[in-house]
Amino acid sequence: MNIKIRKYLYGDIPEENAGGTDLKKTADIAQNNPDAWPLWEVFIRSKQGLDHKHAGSLHAADAAMAIENARDVYTRRQEGVSLWVVESKYIHASNPDDAESFYTPAEDKIYRHPGFYDLPDEVKHM
């Protein structure tokens, strides 16, 4: 039962690839190419008062360029009033293989929801 399927280094990009020779070669090229611009994740606040939301990713040499490029590709139609960029390698994510044990404990705690409590109809505004 306890088979390791695949390891991941960061974010959405797999560390080792199960896709055959091409993908393997690809990882080597990326590693042996120090001139390649790093990957950044882009978050956009669509208007004041709302959260920044993940919009996508792009390559850029540094944070300033990442913000400028994000402006050009992700906000050409006034999609945002504020941008965050984070280098993808700094994003840590939960492991999908653990999803069951990680998230199901919340499943049987229905008393955390307001609908769990049966109140007389006379109680208003609650």
Add this chain to the structure above:
Amino acid sequence: MSVQNLETLFQAKIDKEVKIEPRDWMPDAYRKTNVRQISQHAHSEIVGMLPEGNWISRAPSLKRKAILIAKVQDEAGHGLYLYSAAETLGTSREQMIDDLNSGKAKYSSIFNYPTLTWADMGAVGWLVDGAAILNQVMLCRTSYGPYARAMVRICKEESFHQRQGFESLLVLSKGTDEQKAMCQDAINRWWWPSLMMFGPKDSESTNSDQSMKWKIKRKTNDELRQNFIDMIAEQIKLLGMTLPDPDLKWNEEKKHYDSGEINWDEFWAVVKGNGPCNKQRLAARNKAHEEGAWVREAAMAYAAKKKAKELSRVA
């Protein structure tokens, strides 16, 4: 857990319309098919800038020039969204661009046709983007999450492309005799290549079955092509133009248009690299990539220098 069990679980997720995300387990073939399809799609957006870029400097008015620049800029953005989606599957941007520039990777054959007159800009928007949109609307529901999200974003932007194309042709169709002739000529040249954009017939498509089962594709090539024919055959009436297919006729029984046979020899010739502009397109991509090399290197050197300065200030 055996791979067989994993594949069963995977298919069960797909059947339940649960999206597959980058870090989820997936069969190698699913990963490969998506990398191939998404990167081809990205390449098409990038190469697709070339035939239209041809007319930016010669657009007939400032308004049309601004529209065309905006459209070409969108295509670059769409390429980026798609490259990013493909990268989540473990391929790299460098690898994909190498494959495009070396001629190993394919892109949509439609961009190997030349844009000879201004009316081609309208025809490309209306027919080529129109055909692309049918495919892309379907792909908004594709099973791979990052691909689907990229497509939603693209579809929002793409609608303007088709509308501006039709409107541009509408203006020509009400113009001088020469403008009308130019409009009809562009439609004549782009109609058949647009139909070829949907790919080989279902009976000859090698990737279709598995892609349907995995819900990477949700409609077959022939279904999408028929949708397109039905849509365009109606819209062209508003232009007062005709489609260059003598066999095009409404079929009351099927509630679809019947149409003539595509020249499949031409289709395969262009796919295999023998279209009118294949060499020119690849040469343009390679030139841009090579001539941009110093910019990419300089940007990295500048970033490194700035970082070193910051570190020395802190220390």
